[in-house]
Amino acid sequence: EDQVTQSPEALRLQEGESSSLNCSYTVSGLRGLFWYRQDPGKGPEFLFTLYSAGEEKEKERLKATLTKKESFLHITAPKPEDSATYLCAVQEKSAGTASKLTFGTGTRLQVTL
Amino acid sequence: ETGVTQSPTHLIKTRGQQVTLRCSSQSGHNTVSWYQQALGQGPQFIFQYYREEENGRGNFPPRFSGLQFPNYSSELNVNALELDDSALYLCASSLGQGVREQYFGPGTRLTVT
Numbered sequence A: 001e002d003q004v005t006q007s008p009e010a011l012r013l014q015e016g017e018s019s020s021l022n023c024s025y026t027v028s029g030l031r032g033l034f035w036y037r038q039d040p041g042k043g044p045e046f047l048f049t050l051y052s053a054g055e056e057k058e059k060e061r062l063k064a065t066l067t068k069k070e071s072f073l074h075i076t077a078p079k080p081e082d083s084a085t086y087l088c089a090v091q092e093k094s095a096g097t098a099s100k101l102t103f104g105t106g107t108r109l110q111v112t113l
Numbered sequence B: 001e002t003g004v005t006q007s008p009t010h011l012i013k014t015r016g017q018q019v020t021l022r023c024s025s026q027s028g029h030n031t032v033s034w035y036q037q038a039l040g041q042g043p044q045f046i047f048q049y050y051r052e053e054e055n056g057r058g059n060f061p062p063r064f065s066g067l068q069f070p071n072y073s074s075e076l077n078v079n080a081l082e083l084d085d086s087a088l089y090l091c092a093s094s095l096g097q098g099v100r101e102q103y104f105g106p107g108t109r110l111t112v113t
Helices: none
Strands: A003-007 A010-014 A019-026 A030-038 A045-050 A056-059 A062-066 A070-075 A084-092 A107-112 B005-007 B010-013 B019-024 B031-037 B044-050 B053-057 B064-068 B074-078 B087-094 B108-112
Touching (some): A010 A019, A030 A062, A045 A056, A045 A062, B005 B087, B019 B087, B019 B108, B044 B064
Parallel strands (some): A010 A107, B010 B108
Antiparallel strands (some): A003 A019, A019 A070, A030 A045, A030 A084, A062 A070, A084 A107, B019 B074, B031 B087, B044 B053
16 A cells, blocks of 8 residues: 655744755555645645656755655755645555555644745 | 536434535546545545546445546545544546646535434
């Protein structure tokens, strides 16, 4: 069964203090790994898709990387508006044609002034 | 381009009742997935519809059922509501099958008393 584990559960940073969030996964074959941002009471907002080990993607202060067993979301010089829960999800090859996403429980990030 | 919309925003039901939640997919998207998100957890896959057919199902009992219409909008029906059904129900749309980004709506907050 797919497993997606995110760490830490919660992270508090000061503005400008860079850090990384971790997502480790166990799947029989990875189709894709997705990062989402979720604000309280709202639906997840798509950030990145990574397909194969060694791939990297960037968007503003965020950079996502992928290895064979884990993904990192690096946040450089965060601002208070980056405060949110960051969710990692995987799509497995054995899911057939269904593009089911298996999510981790997320990392709650708080960025203070 | 219109994003994913869901209705209603909030709903309060009594144990044993039935509920219908609605989702309009993003323009041009023909695949709709439904997820249940309990407080503090990641979204859990309920099922997916592609071109009006159920295309995959998670570990949810048969009292969770759905429909997709020719315009690709979708409904989630839950019968015999239980207290544990209280959650945020999320609809996500995507284009086609395989590894595709899923774009989420704002969700419907269901409370069962």
